[in-house]
Structures are given as structure tokens and as C-alpha cells.
Amino acid sequence: GQNIDQPTEMTATEGAIVQINCTYQTSGFNGLFWYQQHAGEAPTFLSYNVLDGLEEKGRFSSFLSRSKGYSYLLLKELQMKDSASYLCAVRASRGDDKIIFGKGTRLHILP
Amino acid sequence: GAVVSQHPSRVICKSGTSVKIECRSLDFQATTMFWYRQFPKQSLMLMATSNEGSKATYEQGVEKDKFLINHASLTLSTLTVTSAHPEDSSFYICSAWSQGAGYEQYFGPGTRLTVT
Numbered sequence: 001g002q003n004i005d006q007p008t009e010m011t012a013t014e015g016a017i018v019q020i021n022c023t024y025q026t027s028g029f030n031g032l033f034w035y036q037q038h039a040g041e042a043p044t045f046l047s048y049n050v051l052d053g054l055e056e057k058g059r060f061s062s063f064l065s066r067s068k069g070y071s072y073l074l075l076k077e078l079q080m081k082d083s084a085s086y087l088c089a090v091r092a093s094r095g096d097d098k099i100i101f102g103k104g105t106r107l108h109i110l111p
Numbered sequence: 112g113a114v115v116s117q118h119p120s121r122v123i124c125k126s127g128t129s130v131k132i133e134c135r136s137l138d139f140q141a142t143t144m145f146w147y148r149q150f151p152k153q154s155l156m157l158m159a160t161s162n163e164g165s166k167a168t169y170e171q172g173v174e175k176d177k178f179l180i181n182h183a184s185l186t187l188s189t190l191t192v193t194s195a196h197p198e199d200s201s202f203y204i205c206s207a208w209s210q211g212a213g214y215e216q217y218f219g220p221g222t223r224l225t226v227t
Contacts, residue, residue, distance in 0.1 A: 033216075040202075040221075040223075041221070042204050042218040042220050042221045043204075044218075045216070045217075048215065097208055098145060101155045102154060103153065104153075104154040106152070
């Protein structure tokens with residue numbers, strides 16, 4: 001089966017750094033995604049990793065270790081608008097375009 | 112970037128009636144679209160893969176006779192919730208890969224369904 005785990009909730013302070021972890025166990029692997037979702041809205045794409053290592057994009061970075069089935073999303077210089085849910089998702093098969101989402105991490109930013 | 116639209120954005124219907132939700136790719140063609148359902152404070156759950164010109168592929172536990180999917184063209188997929196019940200009240204989101212856009216899947220804005 002497919003299993004994607006991430007913490008349910010996290011709290012951090014404005015201006016700080018937070019790391020959201022994701023572990024996965026899937027039948028195959030063809031890429032890992034991070035999405036941001038504000039309440040009542042559709043997810044928006046943040047990052048994609050298919051090879052091991054760190055991908056940096058502005059205040060957001062994403063890391064992948066395929067051998068460990070592990071990824072993290074790093075958010076720097078937190079802003080109040082970063083309060084949202086962060087969804088880790090895996091594309092399990094090259095021949096299958098569907099992606100499976102984890103349960104999401106609700107991030108609360110305190111002033 | 113690529114745009115996916117959904118209509119309606121919100122719908123309220125009575126128990127026992129059917130509701131159709133449309134998902135359109137506005138500036139690209141999508142041979143495959145996906146339908147997700149999201150309950151409050153939960154993550155997206157994949158319901159089915161919609162394939163242009165062929166039958167949809169449903170995830171385990173999703174009733175294909177209740178959630179009818181039609182992908183009649185390269186830019187339109189529809190989800191019809193038949194004989195709706197209050198437990199079908201949820202946020203329904205569609206998505207599609209844009210050919211040539213790399214590895215980004217584009218999501219529609221979602222449809223909030225409330226069954227009374």
C-alpha cells in the first residue's frame with residue numbers, strides 16, 4: 001500500500017525557520033511534491049524533488065532522500081501569510097500520473 | 112501558467128438529487144484529469160482518474176455508480192454526484208497535468224458541495 005506521514009500540526013513564530021518532515025512508503029517512486037493550501041482554497045505548487053538533495057526557491061527549500069523515504073520542507077523568515085496547511089505528495093509510478101497526498105501539516109504562525 | 116477552472120464554485124442541493132461539477136483546462140489540453148475530495152481539516156483524497164475518451168479509473172472504496180465521471184473532450188471533465196446524501200457534502204477539487212509544463216499539476220479552485 002501507499003503511506004505518507006507528516007505531522008498534523010506545527011506552530012512557529014513570525015521571522016523564524018520551520019522544518020516540516022514527510023516520510024513515505026510507496027510501491028514506487030517518481031517524484032515528491034510539496035503544496036501549500038489555505039483554508040477553502042485549492043492547493044498551490046511549492047516544490048518538486050525527484051533526485052536526492054536540496055532544492056531552494058526563495059524562502060522555501062525542499063530536501064529529498066530516496067534511500068530513506070524522507071523529505072522536508074524548510075520555510076525561512078516566516079510571515080503571517082505562511083499560516084496554512086502544507087501537503088506532501090508522492091507520484092508513485094512513472095506510468096501513472098496520479099499523485100497521492102499525505103494528510104497535511106497545519107502550520108500556525110504566531111506574531 | 113496553466114489554468115484549470117471549476118464550475119460551480121459552490122452548490123447546495125437536496126438529498127436525493129444529482130449535482131454535476133465541471134472541470135475545464137483553459138489554455139491546455141488534458142488527456143487525464145483527476146478528481147479529489149477533501150473533508151474539513153483533512154487532506155485531499157483521490158477519487159478517480161478521468162481519461163479522455165475512455166472510462167474513468169476509480170480508487171478503492173469509491174462508488175463508480177454514485178460518482179459518474181465523463182471526460183468527453185481534451186478540455187472538459189465532469190463529475191456527477193448522483194442521489195446525493197448529506198455525507199457527500201465536501202470540497203471537490205479537480206486537477207490536470209499540463210503537457211510540457213514539467214512536473215507541476217494544476218488544480219482547479221474547488222467546488223463546495225452542501226447536501227441538505
